Amino acid sequence: MNWDIANKNFYRQGLRAFLNVLVTALSIIALIFMLSLLNGFQAQATRNLVSTDVGGGHYRVPGFDILTPTEWEDFTMTVPEVLNGLTAKDKAEVLIQQGQLYPNRRLFPVQLRGIEMNQSLLHLPLAGLKSYDDKMGNMIPVVVGVKMARKAHLKKGDTVVLKWRDKGGAVDARDVLVVDVGDIVNPRIDNGVVWLRLDHLRSMTDRDKEVSWVAVREYLGPVNGFEFQGIDLLMSDLLALLRQDRINSKILWGILMVLVCTSVFNTQILNIFKRQKEIGTLMALGMEPGRIVRIFTLEGVLAALWALVLTVFLGVPFFIWFQGVGFDVSHLSEASFPIRETIYPDYQPREILVSVSIVLALIIAAAWVPVKKIIRLDPTLALRGRAIT
Amino acid sequence: MIMKNQIVFALLCLFIFVNPCHAEEINAQKLLEQVDDNLWANTKFITGRLIIDNGRKVRTLTQDSWMQGVDRSYSHYKSPAREKGTKMLKIGGKLWMYTPRTDRKVLIAGHLLRQSMMGSDLSYEDMMEDHKLSHSYAATLEGFEEFTGVNCAVLHLVSRDKETTYQTRKVWINKEERIVLKEERFAKSGKLLKQIVFLDYGKIDHRMFPRTMIFRDMLKENTRTTYKFDVIEFDVEIPAKYFSQSILKR
Numbered sequence: 282m283n284w285d286i287a288n289k290n291f292y293r294q295g296l297r298a299f300l301n302v303l304v305t306a307l308s309i310i311a312l313i314f315m316l317s318l319l320n321g322f323q324a325q326a327t328r329n330l331v332s333t334d335v336g337g338g339h340y341r342v343p344g345f346d347i348l349t350p351t352e353w354e355d356f357t358m359t360v361p362e363v364l365n366g367l368t369a370k371d372k373a374e375v376l377i378q379q380g381q382l383y384p385n386r387r388l389f390p391v392q393l394r395g396i397e398m399n400q401s402l403l404h405l406p407l408a409g410l411k412s413y414d415d416k417m418g419n420m421i422p423v424v425v426g427v428k429m430a431r432k433a434h435l436k437k438g439d440t441v442v443l444k445w446r447d448k449g450g451a452v453d454a455r456d457v458l459v460v461d462v463g464d465i466v467n468p469r470i471d472n473g474v475v476w477l478r479l480d481h482l483r484s485m486t487d488r489d490k491e492v493s494w495v496a497v498r499e500y501l502g503p504v505n506g507f508e509f510q511g512i513d514l515l516m517s518d519l520l521a522l523l524r525q526d527r528i529n530s531k532i533l534w535g536i537l538m539v540l541v542c543t544s545v546f547n548t549q550i551l552n553i554f555k556r557q558k559e560i561g562t563l564m565a566l567g568m569e570p571g572r573i574v575r576i577f578t579l580e581g582v583l584a585a586l587w588a589l590v591l592t593v594f595l596g597v598p599f600f601i602w603f604q605g606v607g608f609d610v611s612h613l614s615e616a617s618f619p620i621r622e623t624i625y626p627d628y629q630p631r632e633i634l635v636s637v638s639i640v641l642a643l644i645i646a647a648a649w650v651p652v653k654k655i656i657r658l659d660p661t662l663a664l665r666g667r668a669i670t
Numbered sequence: 671m672i673m674k675n676q677i678v679f680a681l682l683c684l685f686i687f688v689n690p691c692h693a694e695e696i697n698a699q700k701l702l703e704q705v706d707d708n709l710w711a712n713t714k715f716i717t718g719r720l721i722i723d724n725g726r727k728v729r730t731l732t733q734d735s736w737m738q739g740v741d742r743s744y745s746h747y748k749s750p751a752r753e754k755g756t757k758m759l760k761i762g763g764k765l766w767m768y769t770p771r772t773d774r775k776v777l778i779a780g781h782l783l784r785q786s787m788m789g790s791d792l793s794y795e796d797m798m799e800d801h802k803l804s805h806s807y808a809a810t811l812e813g814f815e816e817f818t819g820v821n822c823a824v825l826h827l828v829s830r831d832k833e834t835t836y837q838t839r840k841v842w843i844n845k846e847e848r849i850v851l852k853e854e855r856f857a858k859s860g861k862l863l864k865q866i867v868f869l870d871y872g873k874i875d876h877r878m879f880p881r882t883m884i885f886r887d888m889l890k891e892n893t894r895t896t897y898k899f900d901v902i903e904f905d906v907e908i909p910a911k912y913f914s915q916s917i918l919k920r
Binding site for chain 1: 786863890
């Protein structure tokens with residue numbers, strides 16, 4: 282009975298009701314889109330970092346800090362037996378050293394990163410190095426990323442002087458050949474990085490069997506002389522950034538909700554103001570004030586439910602279309618985000634359900650708060666249209 | 671048959687006792703020692719200008735330096751305004767730098783010593799270098815070559831240990847004056863890295879000392895750093911406080 286009355290009243294509101302429903306539906310679509318895009322961003326950034334650099338974590342030489350280049354040479358060790366026994370798909374040995382590149386005879390400080398050629402744990406465009414012999418010739422083959430190549434004005438086939446120090450501190454320099462310019466999706470291992478064969482870098486620096494870290498597929502327990510750094514620790518800066526992004530998105534979400542609730546609240550206030558004679562009549566005919574409140578609240582709930590239906594009609598095609606085209610973030614290639622390709626939203630059903638439930642609860646509350654005063658209304662004043670001024 | 675044996679024996683003797691390389695190696699080392707003896711003093715005081723030309727801009731830094739042996743040196747920069755008051759103190763393998771702007775002293779050790787000093791063609795390590803070449807390197811005579819109109823002995827120097835920054839060097843020495851006119855420093859691979867030309871030699875006390883040194887980083891284009899010595903004094907008394915960290919303040 283209540284439902285029928287509320288339904289009829291709701292349709293009678295006409296355009297006002299439709300606008301309410303539309304605003305609410307668009308807000309829900311924006312909310313789901315925002316959350317899913319952030320999920321997609323995080324998932325892709327994590328995937329890129331894991332597949333190009335982090336793996337399942339690093340066994341690092343204690344004290345090694347990638348942000349302190351002047352100490353890289355002090356923190357290298359020989360690979361322990363327990364890690365040596367792993368297969369090529371379960372580990373990648375990496376040696377990091379300082380170097381100075383001289384493109385066009387200008388100094389360009391670089392990170393020399395040597396990596397095993399037979400490893401398959403990390404996916405890097407280093408096929409150009411594989412064809413070279415493990416014994417270093419006169420010309421050292423190197424690969425640089427697209428960003429690095431652009432900044433240093435390098436291209437495939439260029440020869441450039443590279444200077445470095447060996448383990449004892451003696452300075453050495455040779456011509457290196459850029460055998461390839463690789464498209465590396467993770468700018469952290471592109472910008473300022475020169476990739477070499479691990480055997481070549483070890484030979485150049487007199488660091489036989491030494492590494493800065495060993496990337497592994499999964500944690501293997503404590504390894505003597507090495508410390509394990511997991512994915513969360515190695516990605517801590519990115520995760521902190523994404524956490525901050527989620528806080529920012531919540532603020533935006535809050536603003537959207539305030540707008541939706543204000544719209545519903547405003548509609549309800551207008552309803553009871555315009556319909557106070559109707560309320561007075563219902564009360565005079567013996568309807569309990571509590572029931573009248575429920576009917577008016579139901580009208581608000583109806584707006585929320587129709588908004589949900591409209592969300593499905595408008596949102597689902599939009600989400601399907603967007604999943605196909607994605608969100609172009611090529612502009613981020615200049616930043617240090619480990620993501621350069623198109624982002625695709627990652628829809629999490631549980632997250633969507635929780636978010637929509639919160640929206641519905643807020644709308645119901647926003648519909649109920651203005652009408653609860655009906656309980657205290659004087660029917661005679663309401664009949665004359667003077668109960669609410 | 672006897673005749674033939676005698677000829678072989680004579681040739682063998684000639685090869686063993688009159689091996690020119692062997693003879694020249696001894697001379698080369700001696701020549702290098704003489705060069706060191708000429709330049710070397712227990713203490714030195716220098717007022718100089720460091721003219722840094724990076725190909726686009728030329729900056730001139732003036733400084734006073736006090737040096738004691740191979741281990742200790744102290745420099746005080748007097749100009750330009752940006753560098754005025756900067757102090758550097760070297761004790762052993764460590765270098766402290768004090769900048770009045772920050773009013774802090776910073777230890778430049780280990781790998782930081784290999785960075786370019788104030789944008790010049792010299793690293794801190796190059797600047798700190800003050801050791802006897804004859805101690806660190808074994809010299810061999812490569813030949814004779816004319817440089818700036820002087821017939822020079824060209825010595826090839828090979829480091830005696832693996833930790834020396836430049837594993838090989840080449841020096842052009844005026845044999846008569848026992849002075850170095852040019853020096854080249856090489857990477858392990860043999861690639862030329864730095865070139866130093868010594869100019870304006872003059873007699874100071876009983877030594878021949880260059881008043882100008884031109885450093886060039888051969889891997890860079892159009893850069894040079896000229897070190898001009900305006901005042902040089904040998905075997906001077908240096909107050910002990912100059913080699914104490916307490917001097918690194920305003």
